[in-house]
Amino acid sequence: MTPTVNPSLSLNLVADLRDLFQFPFMVHALEAATIVAVLASVVGWYVVLRRQAFAGHTLSVMAFPGAAGAALAGWPAALGYYVACAAAALAMAGTGPAVGRHKSVASAVIATVQITGLAAGFLFLSLNHQILVGLETLLFGTFLGVSSSQVLVLLAIAAGVLAVTALIARPLHFCTLDPEVARARGVPVRALDVCFLLILAFAVAATSQITGALLTFALLVAPPAAAQLITGRTLAGLVVSVAIALVVAWLGLAAAYFSIYPAGFYVTTFALAAYVLAWTARAARGRLAARRRTRLPSAGVLESG
Amino acid sequence: MTETATSEPVGAQSERCTAAVRISGASVRLGGRIIFADVDLTVDSGQFVAILGPNGAGKSTLMRAILGLAPLAAGSVQVLGDTPAGARSRVGYLPQQRSLDRAAGVRGVDLVRLGLDGTRWGLPLPPLGKARRRSERNRIAEVIELVGASAYAGRAIGELSGGEQQRLLIAQALVRRPELLILDEPLDSLDLPNQAAVAALVRGVTSRERVAVLLVAHDVNPLLPHLDRVVYLAGGRALTGPVDEVITAPRLSALYGAPIEVLRTSDGRLVVVGLPEAPHHHGDRHEPQP
Ligand SMILES: Nc1ncnc2c1ncn2[C@@H]1O[C@H](COP(=O)(O)OP(=O)(O)O)[C@@H](O)[C@H]1O
Ligand SMILES: [Mg+2]
Numbered sequence: 001m002t003p004t005v006n007p008s009l010s011l012n013l014v015a016d017l018r019d020l021f022q023f024p025f026m027v028h029a030l031e032a033a034t035i036v037a038v039l040a041s042v043v044g045w046y047v048v049l050r051r052q053a054f055a056g057h058t059l060s061v062m063a064f065p066g067a068a069g070a071a072l073a074g075w076p077a078a079l080g081y082y083v084a085c086a087a088a089a090l091a092m093a094g095t096g097p098a099v100g101r102h103k104s105v106a107s108a109v110i111a112t113v114q115i116t117g118l119a120a121g122f123l124f125l126s127l128n129h130q131i132l133v134g135l136e137t138l139l140f141g142t143f144l145g146v147s148s149s150q151v152l153v154l155l156a157i158a159a160g161v162l163a164v165t166a167l168i169a170r171p172l173h174f175c176t177l178d179p180e181v182a183r184a185r186g187v188p189v190r191a192l193d194v195c196f197l198l199i200l201a202f203a204v205a206a207t208s209q210i211t212g213a214l215l216t217f218a219l220l221v222a223p224p225a226a227a228q229l230i231t232g233r234t235l236a237g238l239v240v241s242v243a244i245a246l247v248v249a250w251l252g253l254a255a256a257y258f259s260i261y262p263a264g265f266y267v268t269t270f271a272l273a274a275y276v277l278a279w280t281a282r283a284a285r286g287r288l289a290a291r292r293r294t295r296l297p298s299a300g301v302l303e304s305g
Numbered sequence: 306m307t308e309t310a311t312s313e314p315v316g317a318q319s320e321r322c323t324a325a326v327r328i329s330g331a332s333v334r335l336g337g338r339i340i341f342a343d344v345d346l347t348v349d350s351g352q353f354v355a356i357l358g359p360n361g362a363g364k365s366t367l368m369r370a371i372l373g374l375a376p377l378a379a380g381s382v383q384v385l386g387d388t389p390a391g392a393r394s395r396v397g398y399l400p401q402q403r404s405l406d407r408a409a410g411v412r413g414v415d416l417v418r419l420g421l422d423g424t425r426w427g428l429p430l431p432p433l434g435k436a437r438r439r440s441e442r443n444r445i446a447e448v449i450e451l452v453g454a455s456a457y458a459g460r461a462i463g464e465l466s467g468g469e470q471q472r473l474l475i476a477q478a479l480v481r482r483p484e485l486l487i488l489d490e491p492l493d494s495l496d497l498p499n500q501a502a503v504a505a506l507v508r509g510v511t512s513r514e515r516v517a518v519l520l521v522a523h524d525v526n527p528l529l530p531h532l533d534r535v536v537y538l539a540g541g542r543a544l545t546g547p548v549d550e551v552i553t554a555p556r557l558s559a560l561y562g563a564p565i566e567v568l569r570t571s572d573g574r575l576v577v578v579g580l581p582e583a584p585h586h587h588g589d590r591h592e593p594q595p
Contacts, residue, residue: 049407166428174423177408177416180400181477184372185424186393232410232461 009258020257025144029263032146032154033249036210039158040219041227041245042165043203045238046196048224050176054107055092055197056220058114059204062088063213065121066205067138072128077138078153081205088113089201093194141212143253143263154206161202164195172196173234215264219245222271226278244274323386325350325485325517326371330380333366340366343380344543346536350484351515353508355528357552358538359580364521365401367538368487371519372398385484392485394424397478401489401521405470409463413454413473416462417445420477445480451510452476468499475503479510486511488520492527500527507531525552526574552577 010016021027047056062084070080091113092106125132132138137145165172175182175189183189208216227241252267326348333340340363348354356364369375370382373389384392397420408416421441422429429438449458452472457465465473471491478486488507492500504520508531511518522528525535525548535551537544539560544551551557552575557565566578 051407167426169428170419170423170425174419177405177411178403178419178423180403181398181420182423184374184393184396184398184400186390187424228410232412232415234415 016254016258020254024148025146026253026257028146028148028151029143029253030250031151032210033143033253034246035151035154035158036207037219037223037245037249038242039161039203040207040216041223041241042162042238043199044220044245045224045227045241046165046172046176047200048221048228049173050196052196052200053217053221055110056200056204057217058092058110058117059085059088059201060208060213060216060220061114062117062201063138063205063208065117065124067134068121068124068128068132071132072124077134078150078205078209081209082157082202084117085201085205086198088117089197090194091116093197137212139212139214140262140264141208141210141215143210143256143267146210150209154209157202157206161199161206165199168192168195211267212264215268218264218268218271219249222275223248226275229275229278229282244271248274323350324348324383325352325385326519327383328371328380331367331370331377331382332379333363333370333375334378335366335375339378339541341538341541341543344538346543346545348485348517348519348534350517351512352533353511353518353528353531354520354534354536355525355532356519356521356536356538357523357525362538363541364538365489367536367543368398368489368519368521371487372396394481395484397481397483397486397516399474399478399486399488399491401493403474405462410461413458413460413462413465413469414445414449417449417458417473417477417480420480421445448476448480449473451479452506467494468496468503471495471499471503472506475507479516482514484516486516486518488518490521490523492522492524497527504528504531529573529575548575 021030044056047053063081066080066082066084067077068080069075069084070077073080092110134142171182171187172192172195174185175187175192179189204216204220207219211218223244224237224241226244227237230240231237248267248270251270252263255261255266255270256263324347326346328344328346331344332342344367356367358364366375370377371384371389373382373384373393382389385395386392418441421444446455449455452475454469454472454476457469458473458476462470462473471494475488475491478488486507491507492503495503504527507518507520510516520528525532529548532548534546535548537551537557537560539557540562542560544556544560552567554565554567557567557577561580564579568576568578570576
């Protein structure tokens with residue numbers, strides 16, 4: 001499905017938007033990107049806070065065994081994604097706490113799960129006589145090939161995952177920031193670790209269907225990381241994270257529509273730009289604050305002297 | 306200065322007159338090794354008790370047993386007339402090891418708030434929760450004022466000094482108005498003036514609200530003006546009683562199985578001399594790490 005006309009960017013924003021929405025494939029792409037951006041940036045906010053980007057990366061890699069296994073079993077590829085990600089999440093959860101005392105062990109466990117997943121994918125591929133259609137889609141996503149039923153499935157999954165996240169939000173936040181005290185207060189820290197890995201698994205599987213396995217982090221990690229550079233407040237951070245992800249996803253799709261380069265490239269580039277901007281803003285703010293601090297004491301000396 | 310610490314019932318609150326902590330014959334075994342055995346301890350409501358002893362003596366483990374985090378191999382622990390798990394919401398806790406690196410960007414006031422609502426499931430519903438949220442905000446502001454942290458509670462945790470962080474964490478432990486406060490080496494990373502200030506702060510707050518305090522410390526001196534009792538833990542056993550009865554040469558010598566002297570300086574400070582350097586090399590205890 002490629003646009004039949006060659007779209008070109010005019011300086012008339014209204015005309016450009018009308019142009020953008022005239023094809024159903026573009027509308028579906030925007031719908032899917034919107035759903036995935038919200039889901040990824042909310043879940044990703046906790047990923048960044050919990051320092052679980054490595055677990056997130058491992059889950060995104062599971063798209064490969066997922067797709068290869070699905071092809072072998074005759075399932076839809078998406079189902080393979082979800083099953084492989086959930087299985088990897090449980091494997092990581094079953095072998096030790098993701099946060100806390102045994103952090104160094106945890107990263108070795110995650111690496112082992114990652115490599116096992118890749119090996120399984122390779123096995124499935126050779127059992128299936130090396131046939132894996134849509135390798136590029138697997139790696140870089142299918143922004144422009146989303147059907148309306150796929151949008152509905154994404155919507156259902158995002159709604160479910162976000163509902164569960166909202167339900168556990170505060171205890172999850174508590175045991176993320178302060179696991180010892182949370183445990184002492186009776187928060188089921190271990191169960192929440194497992195629950196969050198499953199949430200992450202579904203978020204990654206859903207995101208990687210749109211962005212591809214390799215570009216998941218453009219929505220899952222970059223926007224929340226930028227948000228956490230800007231603010232340490234929970235609600236504000238989540239709002240900023242979602243806003244960045246939406247802008248990045250929409251701009252990325254629009255830019256791809258009006259140019260010859262792929263959407264994944266734009267989405268990733270804009271996500272990186274958002275992060276660099278946030279980092280620069282924070283550095284500038286820090287320097288201003290430092291200058292104010294050094295100025296104040298000398299003023300005090302002058303006054304008292 | 307110890308009026309509030311005596312056990313005569315004051316007000317209707319203390320009608321039930323249950324001890325804050327009642328431990329009898331408690332033993333804890335971790336990794337196949339007995340950490341301590343046959344410990345008895347009773348802490349009355351409103352009492353201020355220090356837990357002393359060398360590194361690795363099991364002080365933190367004893368606190369974790371009271372919180373229901375370390376399983377007992379023998380004996381029993383009762384907290385506020387309930388099981389440790391049942392009393393959880395009425396106990397404030399400041400653990401010894403705390404990695405706050407994930408909280409570095411979080412504001413102090415938000416960390417205090419977690420003590421209040423961190424265990425609640427779901428999200429607060431805006432129309433229903435309005436009055437409650439206002440009263441919670443007031444309580445948080447009040448407890449932050451109480452520990453003297455109002456000036457910096459709005460700043461990120463990572464930007465604060467150790468003493469400032471410690472005050473906010475004490476506020477977090479106090480925010481639910483606990484009946485028992487367990488502080489594991491809260492003075493550890495503080496300079497001397499801050500040690501005295503935090504000790505006085507804890508005493509002031511808790512005697513006003515009749516909160517029992519168990520405070521783990523290395524040095525008894527900053528606490529001397531405030532203490533009702535001490536627990537001295539060494540070699541897997543515990544001595545309990547008033548400071549003047551426990552921190553004496555004969556009793557500490559018996560506890561350690563080595564000659565120990567206790568000196569009192571002219572300003573009333575206690576100096577314990579002759580402590581074995583590494584206590585777990587002694588007796589029949591083994592090294593924990595291979
Ligand atoms: N989970 C554990 N498994 C095995 N041994 C432990 C564990 N936790 C603590 N220990 C050991 O128990 C002993 C007492 O530790 P702790 O209670 O932290 O002492 P303290 O607080 O008095 O310094 C130490 O020797 C420590 O190595
Ligand atoms: Mg300790």
